[in-house]
Amino acid sequence: MTDRILPFTRRRLLAAVAAATLVPSSAVFAQAYPAKPVRWIVPYPAGGGSDFLARTVGAQLEKQLGQPLVIENRPGAATMIGAEAVARSTADGYTVLSGDNGTFVFNTALYKKVPYDPVKDFAPIGLMARFxxxxxxxxxxxxxxxxxxxxxxxxxxxxxxxxxxxxxxxxxxxxxxxxxxxxxxxxxxxxxxxxxxxxxxxxxxxxxxxxxxxxxxxxxxxxxxxxxxxLSRQRLAALPNVPTLEEQGIRDTEVYAWQGMVVPAATPRDISAKLTAELSRAIATPEVTRKLQEFGLEPIQGNSEQMAGYIKSETARWHALIKQRKLTLD
Known part of the structure; x- marks a missing residue:
């Protein structure tokens, strides 16, 4: 009885090994990633602070990943043109987006029609900096x-x-x-x-x-x-003599213009995790930190879960204010 089973088992084992060599796992893809240039869509004009942030961080990421990061400026429609392009792009890790409070929080409350869902269409990679x-x-x-x-x-x-x-x-x-x-x-x-x-x-x-x-x-x-x-919690090192609004009696007015990176939602998790690790490492690089601070930015390190949690808390805060003040941009 054993002699009859063994040949069948060997055939199945050989077939499984052959299949494994033909269909690489996501881990193998992630290990080889990136194998070509990565496109970074910036939904703002060239030459501004958002563009500077992407190009500064992107230059360091190129060194770490061993592939070019091609910055593509796609401004317009309150960042919705660039965001939609990434949401509809192939989810393979070769298209990333940097967006801000407007992209991920404000737009869905201010506009009746937004061509993407900031939660369902994107997977957070990490926050980068705040202004x-x-x-x-x-x-x-x-x-x-x-x-x-x-x-x-x-x-x-x-x-x-x-x-x-x-x-x-x-x-x-x-x-x-x-x-x-x-x-x-x-x-x-x-x-x-x-x-x-x-x-x-x-x-x-x-x-x-x-x-x-x-x-x-x-x-x-x-x-x-x-x-x-x-509008910060504490006075700025660059302007130590300028008081916060809180100090002047105007409560609950801590606001930043922050930016983070996302990829299409269906991007393999191993690739997203690699991007998160490399982005955090790039921002922590002394040269990148120095350049961002000299430009007036505050670098932020964090993972995808922290970014998702921050977007959730910001959405609850700002959607309530927008509704209360009956703000609309349609």
């Missing part, structure tokens, strides 16, 4: 503190306007949060990008705006813009 935000004013306004700005806005509701780098941006929502916490009414004037918004505040066409450190530090240090307060 501290500052409320600034043109020196001609005479504002020196947040209290002076709020008092002026309350004295004559609707007279003051503020610029933002774009409707639905973290900068826009940060000022809406300030308005909610203080009861002040300041009219929103959205721009398409930081450059034109900053230019009009520098020229005193508009009196105030929320600006990030990457764009704003140079103008603050030159005296062309007056910092009224920072």
């Amino acid at each position: 501290p935000l500052i409320v600034v004013a043109n020196p001609a306004t005479g504002f020196k503190t947040m209290r002076e700005l709020v008092d002026a806005a309350k004295k004559d509701p609707g007279k003051l306007s503020y610029a933002s780098v774009g409707a639905g941006s973290p900068h826009h929502l940060a000022m809406e949060l300030i308005k909610d916490r203080t009861g002040a009414f300041i009219v929103h004037i959205p721009y398409r990008g930081a450059a034109p918004a900053v230019q009009d505040v520098l020229g005193n066409q508009l009196p105030v705006m929320v600006i990030d450190t990457a764009v704003g530090l140079q103008h603050i240090r030159s005296g062309k813009l007056v910092p009224l307060g920072v």
Whole structure:
């Protein structure tokens, strides 16, 4: 009876071995990954802070992965053009996306139709950096503190306007949060990008705006813009004399413009895990950390689970505010 079973068992064993050599496991794929250039879609214009972040981190990732990371700028529609392109791309680890609060949190509350689901269509790789935000004013306004700005806005509701780098941006929502916490009414004037918004505040066409450190530090240090307060939990090392909004009596106003990397949801887990490890290692590299900090960014290290948890908590916070203030961009 044993003699009859053995030949059959050997045939099955040989067939299984042959099949294993023909169909590599995901672990084998991950070990060989990447075998070709990786496309990194940045849904923002070239030359800005988001582009700088991707190119700085990407240059280090190239060294670690041994393959080029090709930065492709796909701006437009509040990052939705670039995000949709990645959501619909092949889930093989060769297309990644960097997005921000707008991409993963704000858009689904501000727009009725968003061509992707930030939770179902993407797998988080990890957070990369955050941009501290500052409320600034043109020196001609005479504002020196947040209290002076709020008092002026309350004295004559609707007279003051503020610029933002774009409707639905973290900068826009940060000022809406300030308005909610203080009861002040300041009219929103959205721009398409930081450059034109900053230019009009520098020229005193508009009196105030929320600006990030990457764009704003140079103008603050030159005296062309007056910092009224920072939206961080603690004072910024770059601006130690500028108080937080919390210090000035405006509670629960910690806001950052943060950025993270994702891949299409169906990307093999081994490949996603490798990207998470390499991204964290790249950001921790002293040269990368130095460049980001000099540009005004705060590097963030973390894994995919931490990014997913952060998106969840941010969504609960901001969707409630957007609904309460009846904000819509449709």
